[in-house]
Amino acid sequence: MTAPPIIRAQGLTRRFKVKKGQVDAVRGLDVEVAAGEVVAFLGPNGAGKTTSMRMLSTLLPPSSGTAEVAGHDVVAAPQEVRLRIGYLGQGTSGGHNHLVRDELYTQGRFHGMSRGEAKRRAGEVAEAFDLTGLAKRRVGTLSGGQRRRVDVAMALVHRPGLLFLDEPSAGLDPQGRAALWELLRGLRADLGTTIFFCTHHLEEADRFADRVLVIDGGRVIADDTPARLKADQAGDRVLLTTRDTTTAVTAAAIARQLPGVRNATVEGKRVTVHASQGDTALPDLIRALDAAGAAPRSADLRRPSLDDVFLGLTGKSMREDAA
Amino acid sequence: MNLVRDSGTAFAREFVPEVRAPVVLLFNAMTPLLFIGLFGPLLVSSGMGTASSWQWFLPGILVLLALSGTAGSGATLVGEAKSGAFERMLVTPMNRQAILIGRTLKEVVTLVAQGVLLIALLLPTDFTVHPVGALAGLLLLAFFGLGVGVLSFTLALVSKRNENVFYGVQQTLFFPLLLLSGVLLPMDQAPGWLYTVSRFNPVSYVVEAERSLFAGRVLEWTTLWGVLVCAGLAAIGLTVGTRTIRNTTA
Structure with missing residues (x-):
């Protein structure tokens, strides 16, 4: 297997200007992810997880360093990257006053699908995420968990080969979380989708990730399978x-x-x-x-749990963090 | 990606909810309706303007519609930038300008529809519709709305998820532009200095052009100034807006 990595970031940094000088949110991120991998990106709040994800998904230009995602440079060819990735942010993707059905359809159109194709895919993802009954509801009237399902459905409408998920299960109940992961695993099995996700639920990373990256202070401080991390870092x-x-x-x-x-x-x-x-x-x-x-x-x-690993590595408990 | 196609998609996304709940259209026209209902009668009884006060008053109200409604439309984008809906669009390959143009076109259609609604409401009065002038007046209104709308969305982008910045700027501009435009009372009755100041307000020229068009006087210098102001506003808005959204990183 000599396939090129689907994500390759080298020395990625991001500096923000704030009132009193500047903040280095990410200080030299080196990441390689192979096609088909499921990678969890863990770190305490403010570690640079979201900033890193936004750089990898073309939302934020890096201050320095390079990143190739799905075969294209995020700065030189953002459009090529955008065609090939799905992104789920921490916010609500659907417009408050828009119907669920309309937003799923519009998202397909934004990805360049024909009207018929967009309509068909909207129906398919609605079915997959159990949204058919909510299709004619306005996004603003949905519960937190329902909204999250709409968000994920929108990120998948164009069948991306690479998915960036920033806290995909935030606001989902245990059942919803299980259903989400069943779907994501199916996606990976059927289409070989690569999944790169952040989460506050460490057991989620433990169960579903092939590999865990721990980031703290804007740098990757550990990178291994959950089992090896637990054996090596905590025992x-x-x-x-x-x-x-x-x-x-x-x-x-x-x-x-x-x-x-x-x-x-x-x-x-x-x-x-x-x-x-x-x-x-x-x-x-x-x-x-x-x-x-x-x-x-x-x-x-x-x-040990990943939480022990996390505590050992960062000196911070993820659980306090999640509260 | 294709600018025209993506603008169409962005337009449809904004327009469809409006069609589903047309009542919103009426709510958005509340300010001008109040002026027609509560200020108009005063104007009529005080005998201001020419033969028909409505004839004089309506064109100004159309401009007010753009200033009070279209100018505030960027607030929806500030809201979507805060919620995450805007970010989700920025990760798609859609044309960046189309985000701006699609939304602005929806505001233009709304504005013209409200204009038609107001004209329809005035039909039972002694208001006279000069077909060519009225059509030209609505067309000019559309161009004015295009410039105002695209500038409003640009302001929203610059406000960076902060409604206070957006409304702060918009409200600060609203009253001077309104009071110095002669929408409510004829500016040529103003003291000399005030009249002079009003000459620096681009909106004055739009109001005067609309008045002349709705009076059925199409081929006049006044019209030309109004057209030039609207064209200039649209050109500036599109240029600045395009540059801003290309550099927008959500």
């Missing part, structure tokens, strides 16, 4: 409870000697053992402790 934890505090200290010392164990910390009678693969480390650990007469009273395995 598993085995929580042991021992009979007394002396045993706890002994147990920690023994644990540190075992292969695959990174560290062990003591807190009263409790020992926390950090291991990259907790499931395989656990039986060895118990046997070793038992042999030394320091058998634990209970043992619990904790797998």
Whole structure:
């Protein structure tokens, strides 16, 4: 597979002028995404996620650096890029006073479809997103979740090969979110659509992304599969409870000697053992402790979440952020 | 992408909701309707103007329609820039100018439709319709609306999602342009200095041209000045607007 990447950004920066000088929102973004990949773009608020996405989707010219998206330079040939991408912003795409049906149709026309084709596609996406019953409603009268469905439907009307989704599931309930991802996965399976998305729901990134990019302070600080990020950045934890505090200290010392164990910390009678693969480390650990007469009273395995990774990398919790 | 085709699409997007709820058209014409209903009778009883006060008053009201309605139309674009609807259009390959032109044309059609509505309302009075003059008057109104509309949308783009900036500028311009145009009372009865100031207001020439057209006097110098002002306004609006939207990054 030597297909060129569908997104290739090199040293992308964006500087905003503000009252007191300037802000470097993005400071040297290097990203490569292969066609067909599903990539999650994570970072705390103000990390530069939206600014980066806007540069990649031709909405904002970069201050420096280059980006090729869908085979074309975002600055030199924005029209070519726009023909090939779908974009879902954080706002509401549909006009307040416009009917859902009309907006879906108009969006197809804006993408150069004939009247008949635009009408047909509007019907198709309305069906796919369960919007048929809302077709004659004005966008302004819809609930937040319904509006979001209209937004996504509009971004897909022209069957783009590459989708930029800025918080696609914001305002959706768990059911709506599941339905959205089922659709996106279908799209990728059927058409090989590449999906590049930001989200505040880390479990969404964990479940659906092939790869996670973590951005902080305008730079990518981690780039890997969710599984490897969790193993490398956070690792598993085995929580042991021992009979007394002396045993706890002994147990920690023994644990540190075992292969695959990174560290062990003591807190009263409790020992926390950090291991990259907790499931395989656990039986060895118990046997070793038992042999030394320091058998634990209970043992619990904790797998890391992307939130642990995120906290470790940025020092900020995504969950507080999302509130 | 194709300018004409995309302008058509942008026009249709704005126009279709209007057709679906024509009542909105009437609401938008509220200011001039109030003037016709509440100020017009005063004008008639005070015996201002010539043979028919309506004959004198209506052309000014048509210009007022453009100043109060069309000039404010950019507010819809400020709203869509805030909501995300404008951004979504900017990511499509549609022609940038078409965004501006399609919306402006919808405002022009609305303006002319309101003009026709007002004329129809005045038919039962002693208002006389000179067919050629009235048609030319509506055509000139359309050109005036084109310039005012495109400038309004340009102001919306420059306002960058801030309604306060948009309305601040629009309202600041509205009253001087209105009061110095002779829409409400004849400017030639004004004190010398005020009359002189009014000569610097382009809207004065449009009002005078409309008056002469609706009086059935088509081939006059007054008409020419009005046409020149409207053409100039449209040319400036389209040039500045095009440059602005090409540099707009949402």
